[in-house]
Amino acid sequence: xxxxxxxxxxxxxxxxxxxxxxxxxxxxxxxxxxxxxxxxxxxxxxxxxxxxxxxxxxxxxxxxxxxxxxxxxxxxxxxxxxxxxxxxxxxxxxxxxxxxxxxxxxxxxxxxxxxxxxxxxxxxxxxxxxxxxxxxxxxxxxxxxxxxxxxxxxxxxxxxxxxxxxxxxxxxxxxxxxxxxxxxxxxxxxxxxxxxxxxxxxxxxxxxxxxxxxxxxxxxxxxxxxxxxxxxxxxxxxxxxxxxxxxxxxxxxxxxxxxxxxxxxxxxxxxxxxxxxxxxxxxxxxxxxxxxxxxxxxxxxxxxxxxxxxxxxxxxxxxxxxxxxxxxxxxxxxxxxxxxxxxxxxxxxxxxxxxxxxxxxxxxxx
Amino acid sequence: xxxxxxxxxxxxxxxxxxxxxxxxxxxxxxxxxxxxxxxxxxxxxxxxxxxxxxxxxxxxxxxxxxxxxxxxxxxxxxxxxxxxxxxxxxxxxxxxxxxxxxxxxxxxxxxxxxxxxxxxxxxxxxxxxxxxxxxxxxxxxxxxxxxxxxxxxxxxxxxxxxxxxxxxxxxxxxxxxxxxxxxxxxxxxxxxxxxxxxxxxxxxxxxxxxxxxxxxxxxxxxxxxxxxxx
Numbered sequence: 242x243x244x245x246x247x248x249x250x251x252x253x254x255x256x257x258x259x260x261x262x263x264x265x266x267x268x269x270x271x272x273x274x275x276x277x278x279x280x281x282x283x284x285x286x287x288x289x290x291x292x293x294x295x296x297x298x299x300x301x302x303x304x305x306x307x308x309x310x311x312x313x314x315x316x317x318x319x320x321x322x323x324x325x326x327x328x329x330x331x332x333x334x335x336x337x338x339x340x341x342x343x344x345x346x347x348x349x350x351x352x353x354x355x356x357x358x359x360x361x362x363x364x365x366x367x368x369x370x371x372x373x374x375x376x377x378x379x380x381x382x383x384x385x386x387x388x389x390x391x392x393x394x395x396x397x398x399x400x401x402x403x404x405x406x407x408x409x410x411x412x413x414x415x416x417x418x419x420x421x422x423x424x425x426x427x428x429x430x431x432x433x434x435x436x437x438x439x440x441x442x443x444x445x446x447x448x449x450x451x452x453x454x455x456x457x458x459x460x461x462x463x464x465x466x467x468x469x470x471x472x473x474x475x476x477x478x479x480x481x482x483x484x485x486x487x488x489x490x491x492x493x494x495x496x497x498x499x500x501x502x503x504x505x506x507x508x509x510x511x512x513x514x515x516x517x518x519x520x521x522x523x524x525x526x527x528x529x530x531x532x533x534x535x536x537x538x539x540x541x542x543x544x545x546x547x548x549x550x551x552x553x554x555x556x557x558x559x560x561x562x563x564x565x566x567x568x569x570x571x572x573x574x575x576x577x578x579x580x581x582x583x584x585x586x587x588x589x590x591x592x593x594x595x596x597x598x599x600x601x602x603x604x605x606x607x
Numbered sequence: 608x609x610x611x612x613x614x615x616x617x618x619x620x621x622x623x624x625x626x627x628x629x630x631x632x633x634x635x636x637x638x639x640x641x642x643x644x645x646x647x648x649x650x651x652x653x654x655x656x657x658x659x660x661x662x663x664x665x666x667x668x669x670x671x672x673x674x675x676x677x678x679x680x681x682x683x684x685x686x687x688x689x690x691x692x693x694x695x696x697x698x699x700x701x702x703x704x705x706x707x708x709x710x711x712x713x714x715x716x717x718x719x720x721x722x723x724x725x726x727x728x729x730x731x732x733x734x735x736x737x738x739x740x741x742x743x744x745x746x747x748x749x750x751x752x753x754x755x756x757x758x759x760x761x762x763x764x765x766x767x768x769x770x771x772x773x774x775x776x777x778x779x780x781x782x783x784x785x786x787x788x789x790x791x792x793x794x795x796x797x798x799x800x801x802x803x804x805x806x807x808x809x810x811x812x813x814x815x816x817x818x819x820x821x822x823x824x825x826x827x828x829x830x831x832x833x834x835x836x837x
Contacts, residue, residue, distance in 0.1 A: 288735075314731075321735035327729055340733070340738070
């Protein structure tokens, strides 16, 4: 599936003007509130009409304002998971998730029994939405959208209305859905954590315009992305394989540039994880440090430096095949004479990888 | 309390007139309420005014306008008689029409409030699941507004049972033909010594009204339980 999107819309002072393509897997549109991300997916779904635009999926044109052509919402076959779930309050969970089935002639790629199992809905089937927790409601909303056999799933901050523990409860289901159904997903979010865990492809949106786009792990490790992601949330995304669990609670993970020792990894040996290392948790040393408490000292090469506003400098480091983003002060960068091609050591504090930043990848379809 | 034949006739006629009035106008009331609550279209203000005007017009005026329009010499009345053989003036059918028109604004208001209480974003959600407009209405909106429809129907029925001014102007007060409960009470009150008969009909009206309220309460509880709103 290849979707092409080209949209412009003016609301007073705000001008939305975007053009992008998405393929299989999860593409995330990331931006602060008011950047226009929800408007974009509403236009793709047909719920909002742009001043001008064109949306096509493979050979099917869904919208072409130049030809005054627009396919009705219910004929687009695009599933939509809303932030607030929007379950039908008068229907049981079972009847909610079967709602779309009666309007589609194409049988769903995933049968109902698999979706129910995938999202753990078995015990909930006879309940009414009013009796469900926020996390359960979102899982039902995911199942309902999926069972309308969509060609594409749009997700509008499906976790934003949930508190921390509820987010952690639903995230694994989203990962399972991504890895096991093969339905392309366009995911809107303002949370770097979610985007880093779920999306293969990332579009950074600001004030209605696309600032940067590309594969998530590359983009988040780019120093230029730091101002858009935010100083606190900027960090690189690495793939790591669990090698060994030590008796003291630490686990060894192999990454392309060496071995990381991290605590509290809940995964089997051999499993591949997505981990995010925040830029502010990476230190740079020119010499191999001795007598340091951190176990994670990895040889790296400076690739580029990016000076933004304020006293910080974003430094991207080559670490094996991955890129690691570090944030240091401008003064430190100057005193260490950091420059491209400089060999150095990256120091990652073992306790700094937040739990929610560790995602699982199941039999990943590529 | 035993009723005399003409009293029975008034009760039965009132029930018949009211049930027909509600049954025939309810679907139209749902449609109009939905349009007024959800859609923007030219003439919306006019439609709203026409629907609501019986509420503020003196009932006698409404009855007289009905007679002018639907009487045997009225434009619509003649057409109905020529094509369908349907006569409204001075018949029970006319009483049903008068009751329906007088009750219509009450029904529309109750149903419109119910439609406005339904989150329109649920219909949006139904659309993204592939439901065409009619299906969105039938499977999402209609079940959710059913308590409002019920409330509207009860209000319309109560209004029809009590309707007097427009009815007596349009179809007069013919015992056994167009004499409804209120008309009968009015007629008895005009005759010296018939106060007992009038009182019997008053009590009867009370029984019917209270019965309608009790039944509607029970029904609305059942509906609320079924659509998951307690």
